[in-house]
Amino acid sequence: MQTIHLTSQTMAQWQNHFQQQAVAIGFFDGLHKGHLSVIQEAKRLAGEYGIASAVMSFFPHPKTVLSGQSASFQYLMPLEEKQAALEELGIDTLFLVHFDRNLAGLSPADFVQQFLIGLNAVQVVCGNDFHYGSRGSGNIQKLTEQGHGHFHVSVVELMEYAGEKISSTRIRQALAQGNISILRKLLGKFYSVNWCPHNGLLPFYSLPAPGKYEVKLNHENESIFCTAQVLNDKEAHFTHDFDQWSHSIKIEWIRSIETF
Numbered sequence: 001m002q003t004i005h006l007t008s009q010t011m012a013q014w015q016n017h018f019q020q021q022a023v024a025i026g027f028f029d030g031l032h033k034g035h036l037s038v039i040q041e042a043k044r045l046a047g048e049y050g051i052a053s054a055v056m057s058f059f060p061h062p063k064t065v066l067s068g069q070s071a072s073f074q075y076l077m078p079l080e081e082k083q084a085a086l087e088e089l090g091i092d093t094l095f096l097v098h099f100d101r102n103l104a105g106l107s108p109a110d111f112v113q114q115f116l117i118g119l120n121a122v123q124v125v126c127g128n129d130f131h132y133g134s135r136g137s138g139n140i141q142k143l144t145e146q147g148h149g150h151f152h153v154s155v156v157e158l159m160e161y162a163g164e165k166i167s168s169t170r171i172r173q174a175l176a177q178g179n180i181s182i183l184r185k186l187l188g189k190f191y192s193v194n195w196c197p198h199n200g201l202l203p204f205y206s207l208p209a210p211g212k213y214e215v216k217l218n219h220e221n222e223s224i225f226c227t228a229q230v231l232n233d234k235e236a237h238f239t240h241d242f243d244q245w246s247h248s249i250k251i252e253w254i255r256s257i258e259t260f
């Protein structure tokens with residue numbers, strides 16, 4: 001999979017550079033079950049029409065740029081993990097759009113012209129709550145109209161759990177409440193973070209609320225269950241001593257024992 005970094009300033013050089021593609025579009029933080037259904041639909045359409053598959057994502061998160069509160073934003077995964085997961089899903093290209101005030105100011109029509117038609121998107125896939133363009137004023141109806149004659153829009157039905165939409169926001173809220181059991185339902189697997197034995201939590205991951213949890217530590221080919229005590233948003237202690245481990249550890253959060 002190739003990653004192409006795009007900005008509103010450098011976009012001109014990429015116009016008409018790409019072969020036809022099916023593009024899944026959105027931020028996709030945490031890659032939950034709803035996100036996967038959007039991305040898999042783009043992949044399926046690419047196969048059906050014999051075209052390339054792509055995901056278009058943004059960085060940093062629009063909320064951090066528009067609210068100016070970049071330091072406190074709780075990301076669920078860093079770019080490298082998103083890239084690895086998309087690669088595994090067989091996506092050909094990740095378009096990573098730099099989200100800044102210039103990009104936020106683009107009208108829906110300009111965004112569609114430069115970033116979708118200009119990249120030769122012929123199939124665009126999103127959930128039916130997707131918004132884009134200045135003040136988030138572009139919606140599915142606009143996208144369909146603006147793509148007319150260039151691309152077809154496939155809208156994936158919003159996936160729900162317990163009668164509520166699965167979303168990255170809901171995952172962040174569940175983490176803040178230490179509600180580990182629901183995460184597996186939203187993600188389709190255990191919530192995980194990467195941890196450096198010497199420096200602790202890697203950037204762009206979020207810990208659950210302070211409390212005690214059963215976790216699974218995965219290091220190279222070894223897996224060990226132990227208890228984690230989360231102290232704050234950066235610090236945790238583990239009942240297994242992994243000082244001699246050299247590589248980063250994937251920590252899967254299995255269940256909550258008690259929250260403080």
Ligand SMILES: Cc1cc2nc3c(=O)[nH]c(=O)nc-3n(C[C@H](O)[C@H](O)[C@H](O)COP(=O)(O)O)c2cc1C
Pocket residue numbers: 025026027028058062066103104105106107111129130131132133134135136
């Ligand atoms: C060109 C462009 C401009 C945007 N401008 C705004 C904005 O002014 N205000 C806002 O809240 N969101 C804005 N957004 C963010 C979108 O509403 C949305 O969060 C983003 O496209 C990611 O989609 P998703 O949240 O459905 O994944 C903009 C997005 C794009 C692509």
Ligand SMILES: Nc1ncnc2c1ncn2[C@@H]1O[C@H](COP(=O)(O)OP(=O)(O)OP(=O)(O)O)[C@@H](O)[C@H]1O
Pocket residue numbers: 025026027028029033034035037038125126127128129130156157158159160165166167168169170
């Ligand atoms: N539950 C869902 N089912 C199907 N598609 C979804 C679901 N949630 C989001 N999508 C779609 O996936 C893409 C990425 O969405 P986005 O990153 O905004 O996800 P989100 O989980 O709603 O995030 P947030 O909670 O931060 O708004 C968009 O096209 C969006 O419409």
